[in-house]
Amino acid sequence: xxxxxxxxxxxxxxxxxxxxxxxxxxxxxxxxxxxxxxxxxxxxxxxxxxxxxxxxxxxxxxxxxxxxxxxxxxxxxxxxxxxxxxxxxxxxxxxxxxxxxxxxxxxxxxxxxxxxxxxxxxxxxxxxxxxxxxxxxxxxxxxxxxxxxxxxxxxxxxxxxxxxxxxxxxxxxxxxxxxxxxxxxxxxxxxxxxxxxxxxxxxxxxxxxxxxxxxxxxxxxxxxxxxxxxxxxxxxxxxxxxxxxxxxxxxxxxxxxxxxxxxxxxxxxxxxxxxxxxxxxxxxxxxxxxxxxxxxxxxxxxxxxxxxxxxxxxxxxx
Amino acid sequence: xxxxxxxxxxxxxxxxxxxxxxxxxxxxxxxxxxxxxxxxxxxxxxxxxxxxxxxxxxxxxxxxxxxxxxxxxxxxxxxxxxxxxxxxxxxxxxxxxxxxxxxxxxxxxxxxxxxxxxxxxxxxxxxxxxxxxxxxxxxxxxxxxxxxxxxxxxxxxxxxxxxxxxxxxxxxxxxxxxxxxxxxxxxxxxxxxxxxxxxxxxxxxxxxxxxxxxxxxxxxxxxxxxxxxxxxxxxxxxxxxxxxxxxxxxxxxxxxxxxxxxxxxxxxxxxxxxxxxxxxxxxxxxxxxxxxxxxxxxxxxxxxxxxxxxxxxxxxxx
Numbered sequence: 001x002x003x004x005x006x007x008x009x010x011x012x013x014x015x016x017x018x019x020x021x022x023x024x025x026x027x028x029x030x031x032x033x034x035x036x037x038x039x040x041x042x043x044x045x046x047x048x049x050x051x052x053x054x055x056x057x058x059x060x061x062x063x064x065x066x067x068x069x070x071x072x073x074x075x076x077x078x079x080x081x082x083x084x085x086x087x088x089x090x091x092x093x094x095x096x097x098x099x100x101x102x103x104x105x106x107x108x109x110x111x112x113x114x115x116x117x118x119x120x121x122x123x124x125x126x127x128x129x130x131x132x133x134x135x136x137x138x139x140x141x142x143x144x145x146x147x148x149x150x151x152x153x154x155x156x157x158x159x160x161x162x163x164x165x166x167x168x169x170x171x172x173x174x175x176x177x178x179x180x181x182x183x184x185x186x187x188x189x190x191x192x193x194x195x196x197x198x199x200x201x202x203x204x205x206x207x208x209x210x211x212x213x214x215x216x217x218x219x220x221x222x223x224x225x226x227x228x229x230x231x232x233x234x235x236x237x238x239x240x241x242x243x244x245x246x247x248x249x250x251x252x253x254x255x256x257x258x259x260x261x262x263x264x265x266x267x268x269x270x271x272x273x274x275x276x277x278x279x280x281x282x283x284x285x286x287x288x289x290x291x292x293x294x295x296x297x298x299x300x301x302x303x304x305x306x307x308x309x310x311x312x313x314x315x316x317x318x
Numbered sequence: 319x320x321x322x323x324x325x326x327x328x329x330x331x332x333x334x335x336x337x338x339x340x341x342x343x344x345x346x347x348x349x350x351x352x353x354x355x356x357x358x359x360x361x362x363x364x365x366x367x368x369x370x371x372x373x374x375x376x377x378x379x380x381x382x383x384x385x386x387x388x389x390x391x392x393x394x395x396x397x398x399x400x401x402x403x404x405x406x407x408x409x410x411x412x413x414x415x416x417x418x419x420x421x422x423x424x425x426x427x428x429x430x431x432x433x434x435x436x437x438x439x440x441x442x443x444x445x446x447x448x449x450x451x452x453x454x455x456x457x458x459x460x461x462x463x464x465x466x467x468x469x470x471x472x473x474x475x476x477x478x479x480x481x482x483x484x485x486x487x488x489x490x491x492x493x494x495x496x497x498x499x500x501x502x503x504x505x506x507x508x509x510x511x512x513x514x515x516x517x518x519x520x521x522x523x524x525x526x527x528x529x530x531x532x533x534x535x536x537x538x539x540x541x542x543x544x545x546x547x548x549x550x551x552x553x554x555x556x557x558x559x560x561x562x563x564x565x566x567x568x569x570x571x572x573x574x575x576x577x578x579x580x581x582x583x584x585x586x587x588x589x590x591x592x593x594x595x596x597x598x599x600x601x602x603x604x605x606x607x608x609x610x611x612x613x614x615x616x617x618x619x620x621x622x623x624x625x626x627x628x629x630x631x632x633x634x635x636x
Contacts, residue, residue, distance in 0.1 A: 076606075133475055135572075147572065149472060156574025157451055160607040163571040168564065168602040171489035180604050246486065250568055253481040254453075254465065256474025284486040286498050288394075289478040 004067045007052050008121075008309030010114065011073040013037055013089035016047055018055045019306030023314060025125025027307055031055040041092050048097075049104040068108035069101060070312030072117030072305045079155055082111050110312040114305060116153045116162055119146020120315065121308025122261045126300040133257045136298070137164055137244065139266035142179075143187035147255065152315050165191065167247050186247050190240040192219035192266050198236045207232045223269040240266070241273055245280025252281070252289040263298025270297070322385045325370050326439075326627030328432065329391040331355055331407040334365055336373045337624030341632060343443025345625055349373040359410050366415075367422040386426035387419060388630030390435030390623045397473055400429050428630040432623060434471045434480055437464020438633065439626025440579045444618040451575045454616070455482055455562070457584035460497075461505035465573065470633050483509065485565050504565050508558040510537035510584050516554045525550045541587040558584070559591055563598025570599070570607040581616025588615070 003022065010017040013035060020029040033051045036043045052069050056062070075087030082098020084090075101109040112120075119136035123146075128134040132151045138144040143165030147154040154161045165187035166180055175184030188194050199222045203212045209232035210225050211217055225233035248260050267273070278295050285293075300307055321340065328335040331353060338347040351369045354361045370387050374380070393405030400416020402408075419427040430438075437454035441464075446452040450469045456462040461483030465472040472479045483505035484498055493502030506512050517540045521530045527550035528543050529535055543551035566578050585591070596613050603611075618625055 149467060154467060154573060156607075157576040157611065158574060158606055158609055160571060160574040160604070163574075163604065163607060166571045166604040166607070167568045169568070171491070173489075173491075182602060182604055184602070185604075247568075250485045250487070250565075251572055253478060253484045254569055254572060255472060256476060256478040256481075258475040284500060284502070286478070286481065286484040286500055286503075288476055289474075289481060289484070291476055293475065 002062070002065050005056075005061050005065045006067055006310035006313045007055065007069040008306035008311070009048055009052060009069060009071045010117070010305030010309055011035065011044070011048060011071060011090070013074075016051050017302070017306050018051045019303065019310060020055060020059055020061065021125070021307055021310035025121075025129070025307055025311060027125075027303055029055055029059045030303070030306065031058065035090070037090060041095055044090060044092065045095070045097065045100050049101055052101075052105060066107050068110065068313035069105055070117070070309035071097065071101070071109065071111040072114040072309040073097070073111060074114045077111060077113055077159060079112055079159060082109065084111075108313060110316070112153060112155070112309075112312055113159065115144035116146040116155065117308035117312065118144075118263070118304040119148055119162065119261075119308065120153050120311045121300055121304035121306070122263065122298050123148035124151065124311045124315070125307050126304060127261045127296050127298050128259050131258045133255070134259045134261055135164075135248075135251055135255065135257045136162075136261045136263065138298075139191060139262060139264035141191060141193055143191045144264070149255070164247065167250070169243050169247050169250075186243055190244050190266075195219040195222050195236055195240055195266065198222075198239065199233065202232050202236065209233060219266055220268075223266070223272070227272055237269065237273065238276055241276035242280050245277045246284055248277070248281045248295065249284035252285045252293060256289050258293060260293070260295045261298050262295065263301070263304065267297055320380070320383050323374075323379050323383045324385055324628035324631045325373065325387045326624035326629070327366055327370060327387060327389045328435070328623030328627055329353065329362070329366060329389060329408070331392075334369050335620070335624050336369045337621065337628060338373060338377055338379065339443070339625055339628035343439075343447070343625055343629060345443075345621055347373055347377045348621070348624065349376065353408070355408060359413055362408060362410065363413070363415065363418050367419055370419075370423060384425050386428065386631035387423055388435070388627035389415065389419070389427065389429040390432040390627040391415070391429060392432045395429060395431055395477060397430055397477060400427065402429075426631060428634070430471060430473070430627075430630055431477065433462035434464040434473065435626035435630065436462075436581070436622040437466055437480065437579075437626065438471050438629045439618055439622035439624070440581065440616050441466035442469065442629045442633070443625050444622060445579045445614050445616050446577050449576045451573070452577045452579055453482075453566075453569055453573065453575045454480075454579045454581065456616075457509060457580060457582035459509060459511055461509045462582070467573070482565065485568070487561050487565050487568075504561055507561050508584070513537040513540050513554055513558055513584065516540075516557065517551065520550050520554065527551060537584055538586070541584070541590070545587075545590055555587065555591065556594055559594035560598050563595045564602055566595070566599045566613065567602035570603045570611060574607050575611070577612045577614065579614055579616050581619070581622065585615055
């Protein structure tokens with residue numbers, strides 16, 4: 001019998017990425033086309049189906065080898081039914097994405113949210129390869145996440161599992177309000193947005209920092225300044241690392257994962273950041289729950305989404 | 319074919335409890351005998367096997383109807399292998415409990431730690447009946463716990479999942495050291511021990527409280543005084559509730575369980591305590607992650623262990 005292949009689709013606001021994976025999660029082909037958000041829901045649905053067809057047409061594989069199509073998408077989903085309830089950056093509202101694609105493509109289709117899918121990609125075929133229990137953080141504009149137990153995504157009662165950015169980890173005395181309306185969420189300090197905010201506050205306060213000469217401060221500027229010895233910048237990065245480490249210390253005794261995987265733009269700070277996170281994690285985590293637990297960088301980058309989406313089919317995360 | 323039955327064993331330092339459950343977790347028979355800890359490991363192993371035989375002999379069922387025997391036991395275990403590595407209150411060290419019982423009883427045997435097993439009991443056939451995703455707290459001398467996802471125990475990489483008492487939840491400024499050596503663990507404030515400590519501190523400080531006339535303060539004394547309007551006692555219980563609520567707020571965005579179940583001696587404070595926990599949970603949990611999430615009392619009491627142990631077999635938590 002011919003080799004089975006798994007198609008993963010990562011639906012973003014600008015582009016739809018598509019990939020073909022084998023049963024081990026190796027990414028054999030990739031393809032990308034415009035989402036065409038401005039043309040509305042029908043165009044987006046049509047594009048998803050078309051690009052899935054296209055990538056197989058352009059590969060050495062036949063459509064008959066496709067075991068299924070997995071789709072990762074940002075938004076509030078009814079995962080078992082395969083509905084997109086709504087999405088912040090796509091004009092999809094109460095759309096039966098799974099039903100549409102299964103009819104169009106005549107294969108099994110599974111959908112899940114983009115953060116969960118990226119976590120599954122890293123856990124299955126990226127930094128967590130061979131490790132069944134991983135917790136993934138994505139440090140970007142916000143702090144996203146995904147929980148993988150026994151190789152499967154934990155979705156939670158309302159699909160809110162893995163929303164690590166909203167762990168209320170900052171004590172009241174120094175908490176600020178998060179975009180979600182609550183006080184002290186992890187992403188108020190450990191996201192790129194949080195780092196930029198702390199830097200701008202420091203400059204506005206008149207702290208002596210090289211950042212005061214930077215026009216439009218980005219998280220990378222803060223990290224670079226910290227690495228170059230700017231004490232104000234270093235304190236900001238240390239604070240971001242501190243609350244990441246504390247959040248992991250808590251998760252360590254709730255789920256006791258084998259591995260924490262950190263991706264997203266801020267993670268490019270590399271060992272400078274990771275060493276600080278590990279130090280805090282060591283300090284606050286009970287000995288048995290931290291033994292041999294790894295805190296490592298994601299390795300799939302922007303491909304985590306398509307790989308994880310393909311993985312949905314293999315893992316059959318309904 | 320005749321009805322299948324499931325035998326659960328709860329091995330404590332003083333007594334071994336045994337129960338027979340049906341496939342729905344209804345407890346059909348119970349039996350209890352002395353552990354005989356002082357007679358050493360062989361006697362304990364023999365007693366476990368004997369009591370499992372005894373309960374079936376004394377019931378209307380035949381041994382042939384037994385699908386398996388599940389065992390809950392306090393200690394560090396190698397769960398897949400069924401070994402007891404060591405136990406704080408039983409003279410068992412590197413004992414092949416599963417192998418011994420399978421040879422003696424000629425049925426499938428599974429072991430797991432007592433807190434996980436009690437959580438499974440409550441989730442499967444107690445307060446969480448019909449709910450697949452629960453997080454269970456036991457508020458006793460310490461704070462124990464167990465995580466049930468899709469009806470199964472989450473064990474974690476080193477068996478440390480569900481060690482909720484060691485969530486480092488108290489901020490540094492007001493943290494004290496836990497028995498585990500770390501600072502700010504949940505059980506330093508929310509266990510019976512924590513409540514008693516805070517009460518004794520208050521009395522020693524000279525705070526005006528009715529507790530200053532109590533000889534040997536127990537957690538129940540503090541809770542009773544709080545309910546009767548003693549402000550110092552009320553503040554102590556509020557603090558215990560506060561950190562419980564905050565820990566649940568964090569778990570809500572990590573696992574998004576449908577239900578938090580609280581058992582153990584301190585939970586007997588009832589709605590007085592639960593209402594305070596819910597208020598904090600509401601305040602710190604993102605809206606979608608708390609929607610329809612319940613915080614409720616355990617209902618099986620001391621039977622949670624035997625029911626959950628029987629459940630190990632049905633759920634086949636290896």
